[in-house]
Amino acid sequence: MRFHEYGDPGVLRYEDVEQPTPGAGQVRVRVAATSFNPIDASVRAGNMQGPMPVVLPHTPGRDVAGTVDALGEGVDGFEAGAAVVGFLPMTDDGASAEYVLAPAEVLTAAPKSVPLAEAAALPLVGLTAYQALFDHGKLAAGQHVLINGAGGAVGGYAVQLAKNAGAHVIATASPRSAEAVKAADEVIDHTTTDVTAAVREPVDVALNLAPVAPEQLAALVTLVRPGGVVVNTTVWMPAPSDEERNVRGIDLFVRSDADQLAQLVALVDRGELRVEVAERVPLAELGALHARAAEGAVHGKVIVLPPTA
Helix, strand or coil, X not given: CEECCCCCHHHEECCCCCCCCCXXXXXEEEEEEEECCHHHHHHHHCCCCCCCCCXXXXXXXXXXXXXXXXXXXXXXXXXXXXXXXXXXXXXXXXXXXXXXXEEHHXXXXXXXXXXXXHHHHCHHHHHHHHHHHHHHCCCCCCCEEEEECCXXXXXXXXXXXXXXXXXXXXXXXXXXXXXXXXXXXXXXXXXXXXXXXXXXXCEEEEXXXXXXXXXXXXXXXXXXXXXXXXXXXXXXXXXXXXXXXXXXXXXXXXXXXXXHHHHHHHXXXXXXXXXXXXXXXXXXXXXXXXXXXXXXXCCCCEEEECCCC
């Protein structure tokens, strides 16, 4: 599935192409599944041509779960048939296909405790949560973290990872997402409650995952103790900061990291991190999935299955 021009979901075409041949340092992966991420829709619409220029025609799909099919020159550590997962480079062709080429360094062994296709629900959103909390938030045991907009795919992982780290977790979510945030210590229903009024004591880290109004984002900084941090994933609005109280504001751009992904896989296999899949959609219906997402009708993590899966 790829698009030859930017535009609405109708530009996505389901078509036959030549099977790609791996070059030096690349692995050809037979795709078991990819997933839908909102960034896919932004790239397709042409909204990311500055920060994420792609070559047209372009195949979307940043996440991949599948099996090693062929190795390019100089690739070690992988064998044909091995199950792998990875977060593909943002500007390369993605995994909305039967086969995809991936740099070997972005891949790691897939979890053994979940079906391979479901592992496609882990890389991008799991790494976003991990990097937000630990690379940027420096979250540690005993600290308090507010996860604003915790009901989505990233939030579900962030709640689990923060709890695993020994933090006190305050999550905001709608009643529809109550199951996704059940591990949190406190849950605030943001549809009925003012978040700033409901947080009773300062937090060390505020993680914003929600497309809130600018004034709501700015209010989060008031909930953070001096020396703390606001990490924001809605990068079209800069993260707020407060220099007088040494509260830092960080805008998160997730990066591929196979070592961190391997840590997440290990947590999955130890039963300490749940992989949640809300829907399974055939690759041929990816255009319809993009259309539903544009209407706000996609909730939870959706994996996309090629016809060979």
